[in-house]
Amino acid sequence: MSKMTTGTYDLVVVGAGIIGLATAWTARQRGMRVAVVERNARAIGASVRNFGFITVTGQRSGAHWQRARDTAAIWRQVAPLAGIEIVHEGLHVLAQRPEAVAVLEAFMKTEMGEGCTWVRSDNARPHWPWLQPGLALLHSPHECRVESRDAIGRLSQWLEQSQGVDFYWNTPVHGIALPEIATSRGSLRAAHCVVCPGNDLNTLFPEVLAQAGIRQCTLQMMRVSPGQAVKLPSAFMSDLSLIRYEGYANLPEAQALKTRLQSEQSAALAQGIHLIVVQSADGSLVVGDSHVYGDAEDPFASADTEALIMREFHQILCLPRAEVVARWNGSYASAEDVAFKARPTVGVALGVVTGGTGASTSFAFARELLDLALAP
Numbered sequence: 001m002s003k004m005t006t007g008t009y010d011l012v013v014v015g016a017g018i019i020g021l022a023t024a025w026t027a028r029q030r031g032m033r034v035a036v037v038e039r040n041a042r043a044i045g046a047s048v049r050n051f052g053f054i055t056v057t058g059q060r061s062g063a064h065w066q067r068a069r070d071t072a073a074i075w076r077q078v079a080p081l082a083g084i085e086i087v088h089e090g091l092h093v094l095a096q097r098p099e100a101v102a103v104l105e106a107f108m109k110t111e112m113g114e115g116c117t118w119v120r121s122d123n124a125r126p127h128w129p130w131l132q133p134g135l136a137l138l139h140s141p142h143e144c145r146v147e148s149r150d151a152i153g154r155l156s157q158w159l160e161q162s163q164g165v166d167f168y169w170n171t172p173v174h175g176i177a178l179p180e181i182a183t184s185r186g187s188l189r190a191a192h193c194v195v196c197p198g199n200d201l202n203t204l205f206p207e208v209l210a211q212a213g214i215r216q217c218t219l220q221m222m223r224v225s226p227g228q229a230v231k232l233p234s235a236f237m238s239d240l241s242l243i244r245y246e247g248y249a250n251l252p253e254a255q256a257l258k259t260r261l262q263s264e265q266s267a268a269l270a271q272g273i274h275l276i277v278v279q280s281a282d283g284s285l286v287v288g289d290s291h292v293y294g295d296a297e298d299p300f301a302s303a304d305t306e307a308l309i310m311r312e313f314h315q316i317l318c319l320p321r322a323e324v325v326a327r328w329n330g331s332y333a334s335a336e337d338v339a340f341k342a343r344p345t346v347g348v349a350l351g352v353v354t355g356g357t358g359a360s361t362s363f364a365f366a367r368e369l370l371d372l373a374l375a376p
């Protein structure tokens with residue numbers, strides 16, 4: 001690739017993960033001339049390794065839940081335009097302990113329960129013989145799912161080909177002093193810049209990112225062949241999710257569930273395991289995940305962790321011939337708060353979703369980042 005010398009933009013976005021792409025789309029909606037600069041040949045980070053699960057129900061109450069609601073609505077608008085299939089909609093949570101039922105009952109009394117319904121087991125069982133018995137089944141209609149490993153590439157292609165966004169691939173950005181954006185291949189000029197570095201905390205504004213108290217969180221994921229014909233009506237979660245997702249876990253009723261799960265599932269909890277199962281168009285299932293924290297991404301996947309995740313899988317899905325057919329690790333920048341944003345200098349915004357929910361909150365967060373970069 002030749003050296004860049006001439007690009008001049010209203011906005012340069014650093015990073016072609018979902019936060020960067022959502023920011024580029026938002027800026028184009030506002031009529032700005034936009035470029036995205038990505039250090040790799042294509043996005044290979046958290047945004048393509050995740051479930052592609054746009055989760056609303058279970059997000060931390062308040063602003064973050066609202067971000068997820070807004071983002072799900074925008075995904076539904078943008079996905080068909082970008083040729084991205086919504087693979088399935090909604091979420092079922094199967095509660096198998098009385099303490100889990102109590103958490104869901106409390107959740108239903110909050111504003112976040114709006115639109116969610118109980119599914120009677122005599123309705124579910126005949127249609128879904130592969131579903132293990134439970135005490136209650138909650139349905140949320142708010143979620144949707146895209147196949148992230150393809151969807152992120154499609155989104156960038158569409159932004160480039162139909163929305164007039166310029167992309168510079170294989171181009172690490174190593175310094176920003178507006179109007180100059182210094183890259184490994186020369187400079188770009190821009191009035192504003194939004195930096196969406198994902199879990200790269202060391203290249204741009206490391207001292208600012210250090211304020212966020214960020215650690216790396218490594219997750220193990222699998223693709224599972226169900227071993228028989230099965231069509232999931234939505235994503236599925238189990239009791240473990242109710243002490244992990246803050247929209248449930250912060251409810252006082254979650255304490256009793258935590259105590260019970262600590263005694264029954266301590267090995268799973270030590271690996272930060274909870275269960276999400278989503279389905280792809282070819283029928284295979286994406287299953288995860290675990291959460292292990294450290295100062296760097298853990299490159300090594302553990303067979304024990306995989307076995308613990310699969311044990312929870314079989315706990316809620318009766319698919320005895322299910323078989324793991326692919327495995328991968330992913331990592332995201334994690335902190336106490338669910339999102340970090342800063343304005344290191346006038347015209348520049350820096351943003352990381354630190355709650356492991358960037359696919360679900362990207363488009364709303366992008367609006368906030370753009371407003372921050374444009375603020376006088």
Ligand SMILES: Cc1cc2nc3c(=O)[nH]c(=O)nc-3n(C[C@H](O)[C@H](O)[C@H](O)COP(=O)(O)OP(=O)(O)OC[C@H]3O[C@@H](n4cnc5c(N)ncnc54)[C@H](O)[C@@H]3O)c2cc1C
Binds near residue numbers: 050171199358359
């Ligand atoms: C296994 C896993 C499962 C998950 N499941 C879900 C889920 O189901 N739902 C959900 O909402 N969230 C989920 N998440 C979280 C979600 O994937 C992340 O929050 C989100 O993808 C973060 O997007 P991002 O754009 O900030 O980061 P990334 O996808 O990491 O993208 C950042 C990009 O910036 C580039 N970059 C960084 N620095 C520079 C630089 N100096 N110059 C040029 N380029 C640079 C990187 O190369 C990278 O491509 C999951 C995460 C993982 C790991």
